[in-house]
Amino acid sequence: xxxxxxxxxxxxxxxxxxxxxxxxxxxAAYVAVALWDAHAHLLDCFDSTPRLAFLSPEPxxxxxxxxxxxxxxxxxxxxxxxxxxxxxFRAVSGVNGRPTILFDEIDTIxxxxxxxxxxxxxxxxxxxxxxxxxxxxxxxxxNQTVQAFPSYCAVAVAGLGSLPDTILTRSVVIRMRRRxxxxxxxxFRARIHEAQGHKLRDRLxxxxxxxxxxxxxxxxxxxxxxxxxxxxxxxxxxxxxxAAGGAWPERAREACVTLVxxxxxxxxxxMGIRLLADLRDxxxxxxxxLPTVAILDRLNALDDAxxxxxxxxxxxNRRLSRMLAEYMTADNEPIASRNIKxxxxxxxxxxxxxxxxxxxxxxxxxxESPLPPLPGTENTA
Numbered sequence: 001x002x003x004x005x006x007x008x009x010x011x012x013x014x015x016x017x018x019x020x021x022x023x024x025x026x027x028a029a030y031v032a033v034a035l036w037d038a039h040a041h042l043l044d045c046f047d048s049t050p051r052l053a054f055l056s057p058e059p060x061x062x063x064x065x066x067x068x069x070x071x072x073x074x075x076x077x078x079x080x081x082x083x084x085x086x087x088x089f090r091a092v093s094g095v096n097g098r099p100t101i102l103f104d105e106i107d108t109i110x111x112x113x114x115x116x117x118x119x120x121x122x123x124x125x126x127x128x129x130x131x132x133x134x135x136x137x138x139x140x141x142x143n144q145t146v147q148a149f150p151s152y153c154a155v156a157v158a159g160l161g162s163l164p165d166t167i168l169t170r171s172v173v174i175r176m177r178r179r180x181x182x183x184x185x186x187x188f189r190a191r192i193h194e195a196q197g198h199k200l201r202d203r204l205x206x207x208x209x210x211x212x213x214x215x216x217x218x219x220x221x222x223x224x225x226x227x228x229x230x231x232x233x234x235x236x237x238x239x240x241x242x243a244a245g246g247a248w249p250e251r252a253r254e255a256c257v258t259l260v261x262x263x264x265x266x267x268x269x270x271m272g273i274r275l276l277a278d279l280r281d282x283x284x285x286x287x288x289x290l291p292t293v294a295i296l297d298r299l300n301a302l303d304d305a306x307x308x309x310x311x312x313x314x315x316x317n318r319r320l321s322r323m324l325a326e327y328m329t330a331d332n333e334p335i336a337s338r339n340i341k342x343x344x345x346x347x348x349x350x351x352x353x354x355x356x357x358x359x360x361x362x363x364x365x366x367x368e369s370p371l372p373p374l375p376g377t378e379n380t381a
Contacts, residue, residue, distance in 0.1 A: 005207045008246025011038060014073060014200055020186045021193070022066050026262075028255035029174045033070065035237040035252060036172060040074040040100050040154040041208035042240065045216040048129045050233040051171040052156040053106075053163060061176040063158035064104050065188060070156050072197025074100040075205060081105055085119040092127070092153045099153060106159035110167075121164060127151035128170045165270070169229050172237070173263055211243040218242060223253045230260045264364060271306070275323055276355065277363045278305060284352050289340050291349035292317055324350070327358040 015034040024030050036052045043049055052070070054063040071077040078091060078099035091099050103109070109120060130152045162168060179185070220238035222231050234256045241252030283298045284290055299307040300314045307315040324335040335358065340349040 005203070005210060006246075007207055007211060007244030008248050010200075010203055010207055011035070011241075011244050011248055012246075014038065014204065017073070017197060017200055018066075018069055021069050021188045023062055023179050023183045023185055024066070025175055025177055026258060028258035031248075031251050031255035032172050032237065032259055033066070033174065035240050035248075035255075036154075036156070037070060037073040038204055038208070038240045038244070039236045041204050042212065042215050042236075043098065043152070043154055044130075045212060045218075046130065046236040046239070048170075048232050049127075049152070049154050049236060051124070051128070051167060053168070053171040053173045054156075054158040054176050055162060055173060056160060056176040056178075058178065059160065061178050063176050065185075066174065066176065067102055067104055067156055067158040068188065069197065071102055072194050073201045073204065074154065074156075075201070076100055077102055079104070081108075085123045088120075088123055089151055093150045101153055101155045103155065103157040104159070106157040106163065107161050108159075110159075110164055121166065123151055124155060125166050125170070127153050127155065168263075170233060172233060172259060175262070214243045215239050223257045226256060226260055230256075230263070234260070272323055272326055273362050274306070275299075275320075276327065276358055278302060278307070279350075279355060280359050280363060281366055284350075284355070287352065289349055289351045291340055291342070291347040292320065292337055293347070295350060296320065324355075327355075327362070329354045330357040 011034050014037055015030050018024070018030060018033055022030075022033075024033065033052065036050070039046070039049070054066040056063055071079070076097050076099040078101050080088060080101050080103050088101060091101075157163070157171075163171065218239040220235060220242050222234070222238070226234060238249070238252050238256065241248040278299060279295070282302055283295055296315060296317065299305065299320075301308070310319070321337060327335050329335055330353075335350070335354050337348040337350055338354075339346045340351075
């Protein structure tokens with residue numbers, strides 16, 4: 001009979017292996033990546049699998065090396081640079097077992113110059129959930145039939161910039177940065193260190209088999225405030241931590257809170273949500289109504305905001321109206337401009353009361369200390 005393995009000690013070794021070759025930005029990142037490596041060996045126990053995303057604004061930040069170390073620790077690694085969606089869904093549904101897909105240079109697929117990759121994006125989105133499938137026509141001519149191919153698999157990516165929101169919100173995001181001069185890592189030598197990683201991988205697989213019964217029906221307790229999509233992302237990782245025991249359940253939840261908070265801080269949301277938030281936090285602070293012309297002036301003057309250059313043109317009245325009409329007032333009417341009486345004239349503009357419901361439903365909490373309005377900009381009825 002195989003002796004029961006110490007899951008906590010094994011995860012400690014996996015984390016230590018990463019620390020030899022990777023400089024991650026936070027302690028939480030080491031915890032999350034080690035748990036992700038282990039979860040890939042238990043994929044059939046979960047309803048969903050989070051994507052692991054090493055992202056950075058500049059090259060030379062250790063993203064590819066992070067992915068390279070993950071590759072030595074996960075089952076059936078499949079490097080998929082420039083792979084087509086068709087190749088991926090055939091690999092996932094193939095007879096050789098489900099691969100762990102590793103995408104380096106993901107920005108060449110989803111970046112601003114990558115063109116249309118909706119088919120691949122659809123595959124990655126569908127494969128997040130265990131029930132995910134990709135439908136394809138097979139056969140020739142009039143003999144074609146529709147067949148569902150399983151898409152569920154673990155995916156880790158590395159790249160510059162960001163990812164489409166539909167993938168980013170399904171990911172544990174590690175925002176890499178270049179090493180400081182005092183940060184040292186061991187050079188990775190594939191001929192030597194791959195074998196060491198593979199030994200850890202085989203022990204992870206053995207531990208996973210022993211732990212399957214504890215993980216398959218697990219409903220891990222979430223940290224306070226972690227709900228909805230972030231809870232879906234972290235549930236498998238917390239289940240692994242609870243099965244491992246030791247310090248890992250506590251460390252995993254601390255890492256969860258840290259990385260979920262970081263993802264919210266980096267998440268600008270859709271353009272519509274960004275518009276709503278900027279109106280609330282920068283344009284209509286302490287103001288109950290404001291003419292459209294004044295709103296546009298303020299939005300287009302905001303630093304670090306997109307409004308002054310939307311595909312070469314500033315935000316105008318027509319686009320503002322169209323974007324706000326996508327959201328509803330508390331009376332379930334599309335947000336629209338209304339008459340605002342000013343000294344000697346009537347101008348079209350927007351009322352804060354019409355925006356309150358959308359602000360509450362879609363925007364993150366407001367800044368703790370919002371700036372007061374500039375003197376002389378308040379409007380009167």
